[in-house]
Amino acid sequence: MLKKLKKLFIYESPSNQEREFRFPENPGETATWDIYRGKQENLEKYMDNSGSGKDQDINNDNDSEYEGKGSEHNKKDDRSNNDSQNNRDEKKEKSKKNDEQSDDRDTRDKSDNQADESESNEREANEREDNEANSEKRISENDNDHENEVNTPRVIIKTLRSHKPITVEEMIKESMRKKREKFKNSKAGNNGKNQKDDRNEDAPKLKNVSHSLKENIEYLENLYKIPANKDLIIRKFNIARKIPACLVCVDGMIDRRIVIQFALPELMDESNFKDYDPGKEYILDYIERNVLTIDQLVRMKVFDDINPQIVSGLTALFIEGCDECIIMESRGFEKRSVTHPVTETVISGPQEGFTEALRTNITLVRRIVKSENLVTEFEFLSKRNNFLCAILYMDGITNPRLVDEVKRRLKNLEIDYISGSGMLEQLIEDKTNAPFQQIIATERPDRVASFLMEGKVVIICEGTPFALAMPITFFDLFQTSEDSNLRWQYGSFLRIIRLLGFLLATFLPGMYTALILFHQEMIPTSLLSSIVASRAPVPFPTVLEILLMEFSFELIREGGIRVPGVTGNTLGIIGALILGQAAVQAGLVSPVLIIVVAVSGLGNFTVPSYSMSLTIRIIRIALILFGAMGGFYGISAAFTILMAFTLNMKSFGVPFFAPIAPFTRSNKDKIIRGPISEQTYRTDFLNTLDKKRMATEPRGWMRGDGGAENDQGR
Numbered sequence: 001m002l003k004k005l006k007k008l009f010i011y012e013s014p015s016n017q018e019r020e021f022r023f024p025e026n027p028g029e030t031a032t033w034d035i036y037r038g039k040q041e042n043l044e045k046y047m048d049n050s051g052s053g054k055d056q057d058i059n060n061d062n063d064s065e066y067e068g069k070g071s072e073h074n075k076k077d078d079r080s081n082n083d084s085q086n087n088r089d090e091k092k093e094k095s096k097k098n099d100e101q102s103d104d105r106d107t108r109d110k111s112d113n114q115a116d117e118s119e120s121n122e123r124e125a126n127e128r129e130d131n132e133a134n135s136e137k138r139i140s141e142n143d144n145d146h147e148n149e150v151n152t153p154r155v156i157i158k159t160l161r162s163h164k165p166i167t168v169e170e171m172i173k174e175s176m177r178k179k180r181e182k183f184k185n186s187k188a189g190n191n192g193k194n195q196k197d198d199r200n201e202d203a204p205k206l207k208n209v210s211h212s213l214k215e216n217i218e219y220l221e222n223l224y225k226i227p228a229n230k231d232l233i234i235r236k237f238n239i240a241r242k243i244p245a246c247l248v249c250v251d252g253m254i255d256r257r258i259v260i261q262f263a264l265p266e267l268m269d270e271s272n273f274k275d276y277d278p279g280k281e282y283i284l285d286y287i288e289r290n291v292l293t294i295d296q297l298v299r300m301k302v303f304d305d306i307n308p309q310i311v312s313g314l315t316a317l318f319i320e321g322c323d324e325c326i327i328m329e330s331r332g333f334e335k336r337s338v339t340h341p342v343t344e345t346v347i348s349g350p351q352e353g354f355t356e357a358l359r360t361n362i363t364l365v366r367r368i369v370k371s372e373n374l375v376t377e378f379e380f381l382s383k384r385n386n387f388l389c390a391i392l393y394m395d396g397i398t399n400p401r402l403v404d405e406v407k408r409r410l411k412n413l414e415i416d417y418i419s420g421s422g423m424l425e426q427l428i429e430d431k432t433n434a435p436f437q438q439i440i441a442t443e444r445p446d447r448v449a450s451f452l453m454e455g456k457v458v459i460i461c462e463g464t465p466f467a468l469a470m471p472i473t474f475f476d477l478f479q480t481s482e483d484s485n486l487r488w489q490y491g492s493f494l495r496i497i498r499l500l501g502f503l504l505a506t507f508l509p510g511m512y513t514a515l516i517l518f519h520q521e522m523i524p525t526s527l528l529s530s531i532v533a534s535r536a537p538v539p540f541p542t543v544l545e546i547l548l549m550e551f552s553f554e555l556i557r558e559g560g561i562r563v564p565g566v567t568g569n570t571l572g573i574i575g576a577l578i579l580g581q582a583a584v585q586a587g588l589v590s591p592v593l594i595i596v597v598a599v600s601g602l603g604n605f606t607v608p609s610y611s612m613s614l615t616i617r618i619i620r621i622a623l624i625l626f627g628a629m630g631g632f633y634g635i636s637a638a639f640t641i642l643m644a645f646t647l648n649m650k651s652f653g654v655p656f657f658a659p660i661a662p663f664t665r666s667n668k669d670k671i672i673r674g675p676i677s678e679q680t681y682r683t684d685f686l687n688t689l690d691k692k693r694m695a696t697e698p699r700g701w702m703r704g705d706g707g708a709e710n711d712q713g714r
Contacts, residue, residue: 207302208301208302208303208323209301209318209323209324209325210323211322212320213244213245213246213318217234220234220248230251231250232249232250232251233249233250233251234247235247235248235249235259235264237264237267237268238268239268239273239319240268240270240273240276243283244320245267245319245320246318247259247264247316248315248317249313249315249330250313252333253311253312253313254313254314254315254330254331254333255330256332258315258329259315259330262292263294263328263330267291267317272290272291273286273291275290284299284319287317287326295329296328296329299324299326299327300324301323301324306325306327307386309327311386313330313331313332313333314327315330331359335357336355336356336357337355341354341443341444342443344443344444344447344480344481344608346480346481347482348482348485349446349481350445350446352444353444353445354444354445354460355465358388358389358390361467362390362460365445365449365452365458368446368449369449369452371394373394373397374452375392376390377391378390378391379391379407379410382415382416382417383414383415383416384416385416385417385418387418387424387461387462388461388462389410389459389462390460390461391403391410391457391458392448392458394452394453396689396690397452397453397682397688397689398456398457398688398689399455399686399689400689402456402457402471402687406470406652409428415427418461420463421464421467421468422464422466424468425437425441429651430649430651430652434645434649435615435618435645435646436646436649436656437472437477437609437611437612437615438472438649438650438656439469439472439651440468440469440470440472440476440477441468441469442466443466447469448467454683455682455683455686455688456469456470458470471650471653473658473659473685474657477607477609478607478608478671479608479669480608482494483495488674488675488676491673492671492673496671496672498606498607500603501602501604501606502603502612502616503603504603505601505616505620506619506623508599508600508603509546509550509597509620510626510635511627511635512546512593513542513624514627514632514634516531516542517542517627518630518632531590531592534591535592538587538589538590539587539588540588542628543624543628545589545590546596546597547621548589549583549589549593550620550624552579552583556572557601580598600620604616623635647661658683658685664683664684664685665683665684667679667680667682667683677694677699679693680694680696680698681693
């Protein structure tokens with residue numbers, strides 16, 4: 001018994017052949033000894049690194065110890081290995097004899113039954129350890145790679161109880177083998193393409209619909225976090241009271257009348273299946289042809305396609321024994337009714353605007369474009385949000401390469417969440433750092449219809465009342481849907497007013513700054529004297545004065561937009577008047593500057609596009625700073641940089657300043673709008689399939705009988 005205790009608590013010093021630090025063979029059984037000896041930390045590091053760090057140090061030390069010995073070391077290596085093997089065998093026999101003798105003495109000394117039981121348990125544990133060590137030794141001896149290692153000195157490790165010798169190389173091999181098995185198992189169980197499986201390891205790994213209804217239900221319950229998630233409805237029932245099935249839908253997104261009155265009663269009624277023969281007809285075919293009266297039924301097999309349909313308000317029918325499901329139309333959530341457009345008001349023209357419902361918006365467009373060539377394709381975007389959008393284009397008019405480019409950009413979006421059309425616009429435009437927009441947004445169905453007939457592509461998104469049209473040019477930003485409803489003279493005049501307003505809003509404050517600071521000789525004497533007199537009480541320099549007024553004007557405009565109701569417009573007008581008058585009386589600004597800022601602000605309001613008006617504000621501030629630094633030379637430099645950047649812009653391959661730069665054939669509908677009867681061709685830069693939009697003389701009544709030469713036309 002005393003020898004046993006000595007073996008447990010006294011560490012034997014290593015022999016000369018057994019160099020370097022030694023680890024116990026079985027860390028679990030010798031943890032108490034490691035804590036006692038203070039080697040627990042080293043042991044944990046060894047097991048974590050699988051022998052990589054310590055064994056490398058051992059090998060490095062041994063290599064350095066044997067450096068310089070040359071060929072003598074290689075000759076003695078075989079002899080030392082044989083000697084060490086003989087020593088291990090002798091020690092093994094001695095340890096067995098010592099164990100047997102100590103066991104006999106212990107059994108004679110112990111008369112207590114409890115001591116006998118503990119000793120027998122300990123002996124059985126030692127036998128198990130010996131068996132495990134022998135098996136590991138047989139594995140290591142059968143390994144041919146171990147015999148071919150290059151001149152690596154053997155380092156012997158002993159366990160504390162059995163003193164079973166094992167080499168460091170064998171431990172490294174065993175740990176590496178376990179690591180490889182663990183890596184293979186983890187690689188086989190992981191799927192890098194499906195990130196949802198990593199978040200939900202307990203969920204069944206299904207990609208396609210299974211024949212087992214139970215597996216499909218378990219997959220959906222794990223995917224939608226049932227029972228924590230209360231929105232998903234899984235209605236189990238029996239078709240014709242025989243075949244198990246279930247309906248899956250999202251509460252609040254469906255019209256319950258469709259499910260309760262048309263789907264469930266028809267599927268559960270036995271009379272609807274009296275002519276059904278399982279041996280002759282597939283049950284899904286029979287249900288589609290003879291049972292369900294719902295208008296839209298689609299079959300799907302892949303869960304990646306089924307899940308977006310379920311969360312969008314459709315209902316999925318799963319049947320036992322079928323490896324596909326039926327998706328039926330059942331959407332019935334609340335939505336806003338069609339109202340007047342808010343941001344694009346017109347006097348002459350339709351007064352309907354888009355809503356947040358995708359189907360309603362498509363219907364508003366189809367009410368105007370009543371053509372079989374109008375194609376609508378749906379696409380789900382984003383990884384988690386399943387953002388639904390519709391791609392609209394005219395088959396036979398729109399360039400197919402343009403349609404393919406739009407689809408390519410949409411399908412290659414890698415983002416979790418898209419809030420609406422504004423966010424989508426930034427994700428698919430050519431240059432995100434460009435000052436001007438490359439995609440136009442509109443909330444008017446009539447304007448979308450005109451874009452489609454010109455050969456452009458339109459994207460309508462779910463949950464937003466704005467449609468995106470592409471490609472566009474600089475001149476499209478100054479057009480409104482009201483232009484086509486007015487005579488060409490009126491429309492051309494309004495477009496010129498908008499262009500002048502754009503120029504005033506952009507350049508007037510910067511030019512005023514340049515004239516006051518650098519080019520006073522260009523101002524008439526009488527006007528210059530009045531400006532100097534009005535600026536006499538102002539304590540601020542011209543640059544600070546104009547920036548202060550611009551900032552105040554932006555505050556009033558932004559505050560008027562954010563205040564709800566009619567109060568916002570009243571606040572903007574009254575606030576500007578009161579603030580301007582008070583600033584002049586206090587001597588903070590000059591009256592001339594108030595006029596300059598007011599005129600530039602009014603010019604900004606003439607621009608139809610809201611995004612374009614924001615661009616004008618930014619450019620105006622930049623021109624003020626350049627004018628303050630260099631006068632007209634600074635403004636010219638800033639304008640040159642802006643034009644060089646803008647001329648290099650493209651919107652889906654179309655130059656931003658087409659048809660002027662580069663010059664191409666136009667349809668006489670840019671700045672100066674020609675008569676409708678003369679707009680024979682579509683714009684050339686779109687490369688439409690059908691170039692001609694009308695006959696050379698579209699007014700057929702001008703030719704032949706009943707024409708201008710006949711009294712019937714008078």
